[in-house]
Amino acid sequence: MTAEPSPAAGLEAAFLENREKLLRFLRARGAGDAAEDLVQEVWLKITASRPGPVASPLSYLFRTADLLMIDRFRSARQSGARDRDWTEINAGDPPGVSAEPSPERRMAAAQEAANVLALLDGLGPRVATIFRRHRIEGAQQKVIAADLGVSLSTVEADLRVAYRALSEWKERSQ
Incomplete structure (x- = not known):
């Protein structure tokens, strides 16, 4: 009786065989320098989770990579929006404080x-x-x-x- 490979072993094998394809796919989709990090995240995700039998391991890997890239993009966009909002709210003078010098300072400078x-x-x-x-x-x-x-x-x-x-x-x- 031959033991069937576990689904994770099948995914891991597919990952190892197609790592370069995943990198090219992510770079083509705009991941740029983050492609390596995303491929590593795909590896961590498939080794940590135990999905049931996967009929098409390569499609599963590409979909996982795509979703991780979308998540990273959304996170970066939300972070940028948060930073921008914080800057807009906190830009300028603190409440009750003016950037203009006081009359005394103006007189002293003159x-x-x-x-x-x-x-x-x-x-x-x-x-x-x-x-x-x-x-x-x-x-x-x-x-x-x-x-x-x-x-x-x-x-x-x-x-x-x-x-x-x-x-x-x-x-x-x-």
């Missing part, structure tokens, strides 16, 4: 900016002009030198004077 401008003006009109043109307007040092009729090294020296004064002012302010 006063600090006025102090910096006064410091720059105190360094002389050429140093202040060179600093503003280079750092605020974004002009190149060569262009500033040509416009003011001074050498490039003069522009660089004046910028060093401004940077040093600002650095010292920052240290005193802290």
Whole structure:
């Protein structure tokens, strides 16, 4: 008397023989890099469950792979929707808190900016002009030198004077 193979052994054998076909099938259906993971899930599913006799093991494997891929797609879509909804709900300012600075902070910032401008003006009109043109307007040092009729090294020296004064002012302010 010959023992008939168990249904699981039949499915496992079909899986092992057709693993590459399952991979190609899943990639063709859009699984991409997840195809390997899905094939592994198919293996785990058929080894863990004990279905009754399967008339067409290959069709059963393809259907199992397809359903697992659909489940993964739905899960990813729902996760994305959850993340998007959470972001929309929690985006922006917390309730009762404004992104706008308070009037006190605005006043302090304006006063600090006025102090910096006064410091720059105190360094002389050429140093202040060179600093503003280079750092605020974004002009190149060569262009500033040509416009003011001074050498490039003069522009660089004046910028060093401004940077040093600002650095010292920052240290005193802290």
